[in-house]
Amino acid sequence: MRSTGNTIFMTGGTSGIGLELARRLRDLGNTVIVSGRRQDLLDRIAREDGIEGIPLDVADPRSIAAAYRTVTTEHPELNVLITMAGIMRAENLGEPDLATIEQTIDINLLGTIRTITAFTPHLLKQSGVIMTVSSGLAFVPLAMTPTYNATKAAVHSYTQSLRHQLAGKVQVIELVPPAVQTGLFGDTPDPHWMPLDDFADESVKLLQDNPDADEILVDRVHFLRKAEQENRFDQVFGVLNSVG
Template identity: 70%
Template sequence: MKTTGNTIFMTGGTSGIGLELARRFRDLGNTVIISGRRKDLLDRIADEDGIEGVVLDVADPASIAAAFEQVTSTHDVNVLVTMAGIMQVEDLRDPGHVATAEQTIEINLLGTIRTVATFTPYLLKQRDPAILTVSSGLASVPLTITPTYSATKAAIHSYTQSLRIQLADTGIQVIEVVPPAVQTTLMNQENDERAMPLDEYLDETVTILQQQPDAAEILVDRVHFLRHAERENRYDDVIGVLNSVH
């Protein structure tokens, strides 16, 4: 993926990794459009950062369709980033957790699939097209207090691999962004010393994108502990260490 001269549409992007990545892409000379459910927040970001926003609820197929029509009618989008997601604690002994699980699947997994399905025919006609999905180190080793979140990220990893192979002869580059725990408001990790500082994460991520334009996966050093646990026969130890602190 080239890192300048793109027009990038990002689902999510009003906070955390998404907003900071949008700022980094803007500073590299890209046009960036983010999305979110709160128009007031999108308007504030537009005023403060000069990043345009589109109202979008990825849990609603009609909202995805409307956002697609809005953004593609005014911009020649060539890069899609599916950043939107939620992460919630679940007690699997409580049948009430099913409502949380359904919401997580609707936003994290179906939101990604529906958005990609909506944009792919359009991106096939664009120059230098790319789709960036966002999984997690927890796709490889689950955080057991957030079981459905971890499961959706594992599904996104698998889905992205299939997407990459099916689109291999189309010119659309498919990239999986795989964050470790990062100091953001997600799960109240903004001051968690065990999580990677946000600026450090974005510095390393952008450097990989710049230095490895053909990369299929964006793996910062901190996420290898999780991503390669099974390959390196460390899975049992890693899942024990990961979940012993929660």
């Protein structure tokens, strides 16, 4: 993926990692369109950051279809899709909440697949780029967020198949964040997590330095991403899920 001159559509770009990446990609000379469910956030981003926004609920196929029509009509040069939208919820599987489980799957996994399915025909014409967003927890799960972990593992697997099938036609990149200080999992991020600005800066630098990369892996995520291949899975799982 070249670092400038793109027209980028991002789902879930109104806060956290998505918004910080959108700002940095804009500053590199890209046209960035973000989306989200809250019109007030989209309006504020347009006013304060000069980044265009459109409403989108990735859990609603009709909303995705409408967003596709809007973006490709107003920006026919669109060549990059970033599927950032996602939620993360703690769960007690001894007292399972099926509504939370289904919502997490609907947004994180089905929302990603729905969006990619809608935009792929257009991106094939542009020799474009699809960037999915998984998580370090796709490789070593955090036990308190089981469905989140499972959806991100599924996104990783889906991305591998997508990359193979679209090889030579569309570049497919997977962004794999570690724990980052955002509002994704509660209003008070753990101070030991990676600062948001540091993550965004390092990720963009990796994109610039490695335009043909399949995965974008900041240093902090290697602890999780490479645990199994380095025969550290049980140790890392124990550290990640230790109590007290």
